[in-house]
Amino acid sequence: MSSVAECTACLILRHYYFCFHQGEVAHILCQPIVQPDGTLAAVLELWRREAGGSFHEEDEEITCSYLVWGGIALHYAHLYFNMDKQRKLNDFLLAVVKSIFQDMVSMDMLIMKIMNFAQRLVDADRASLFLVDSKNKELYATIFDVGIENKTSGDDTESENEETVKAHTSREIRFPLGTGIAGQVAMTGEILNISDAYSDERFNRTVDQLTGYRTQTILCMPIYIRGSIIGVVQMVNKHTGCFSKEDEEAFEMFAVYCGLALHHAKLYDKIRRSEQKYKVALEVLSYHNSCSEEEFHSAVKDGIPGQVVDIDDYYFNPFVIEDYEKARQSIYMFIDLFGLVRFDKNSLLKFVLTVRKNYRRVPYHNWTHGFSVANCMYSIIKHSDNAFRPNECLALFIGALCHDLDHRGKNNKFMLDTESPLAAIYSTSTMEHHHFNQTVTILQQEGHNIFSKLSSSEYKQVLGLIKHCILATDLALFFPNKAKLNQIVQDQSFSWSNQDHRMLIQAIAMTASDLSASAKPWDIQSETVKIIFEEFYQQGDAERAAGRKPIPMMDRNQPEQQAASQVGFLMGICVPCYTLLYSLIPETKPLLNMCKENLEKWRQIDEDMRKREQ
Incomplete structure (x- = not known):
């Protein structure tokens, strides 16, 4: 019944009480007030003193016609009352959501907010929020007893009577599921509205004994997320009377938002902890995977390296110099191409030594x-008559040097098939994205940023080009790149002034350098192939251990496949790559020539092997 109807009924009762006790004799006309849907909204009673005479049939008809409109009025008053009540609840819940999700700082802060809002919603004296520990089958809370108090007027920093939230208990409390009212709700999912706590056998008096507080009325409700109970909110001691059905309904709606907020707060805490773990891991990584001070000082002491014989030859043998000398020659090649005017020598030393270590x-x-x-990219740049611009050369050389950083000896398909964490991070070009990110990580280490003297626009351009160059080493991207560039060359529309065309030739140059072992003299080529197949076989072993059958090329039980696979690889990928590169950069012809020579030797080996098998 609406407040209007309630007031009408109250007036009738008061008048009836007065007339009865005054001893007056009255004639009574009683009529129902019916709403449009047929439900009884109220009852109207009219009294008339004896002197006024009795009510007539005409009086009944008149009051009946008026009461039709009275029923309609009461109906709309009732609707307005409910709508206004719902609007206030919606406004309250909107304020709750805004506050909870805008200021999500920590789980403890969120819990304080939830309990604060819950108290206001049902006018409770205290609030408790317990979370479910599914592993130990317990309920726990670090802040479980919160009340709203008025500040005294003696507080100069706040206005008088301002409400504040006070945590009466901030130590962790734990108890088994099923213990007390909250434990019962967590076990059953049932809402409990208790008007006398101490007369309910489920009530656990331990908390009162710990806090010195007297619990009288309780409204306790489960908090769900994805169908599972993750916590329990308990309101204690409504300020006026007992908790009503309307309190339950409003509180139940509020609990939905509590579940969402707690779920997101847990995710937020996990993300924040993961960020901190990542920072710690990065610190450890930068310490162990950075060049040591001894290595750096040794490189400084050794000075700027000189040129090794034939370092700029496409057929240079990388096996003739040891690892440290390779780092020194990388430094030489960088300085030879770019000088030290725009670059810090110490940063260059640290960067190259750390790249080697990674x-x-x-x-x-x-x-x-x-x-x-x-080294191959250095030779292409040296012999290509300024085909590439300075910053492109910088990106090509650094991209080539870093293109396989932290490679695990397994291909992208293996990473995807084994559901590697890297594959979860990068769904395409998995390892190549990782190699680029490792490059950026090294650049970000103190004293390693070789691009620190570049302008911000140059830095951004070079970093973007390095990413493009490293991703281009994914052979899955070679085929579309080759198809596009081939079409442009066949149409005789290639232009060095077209940026898209330049990006394509950069990608092809990266693939050509990555495959340069296939364009080395036969003794280097054959030795490298042995190493390549040992890595293939290790992947095949890992696949077999995981219950999968490796492809023949990666099956160490099928060594006879080596020659045939090399023929297919050189014909399908290497020769087309070097042919395309030669068509635009003629100075790279030695790569194409040696690749073709190696192809013929592998063909001969494959034919001889087939004849022996017949």
């Missing part, structure tokens, strides 16, 4: 391979 000791994709690819 290549893993796998059979093929190791520091020797990284150096070889950089």
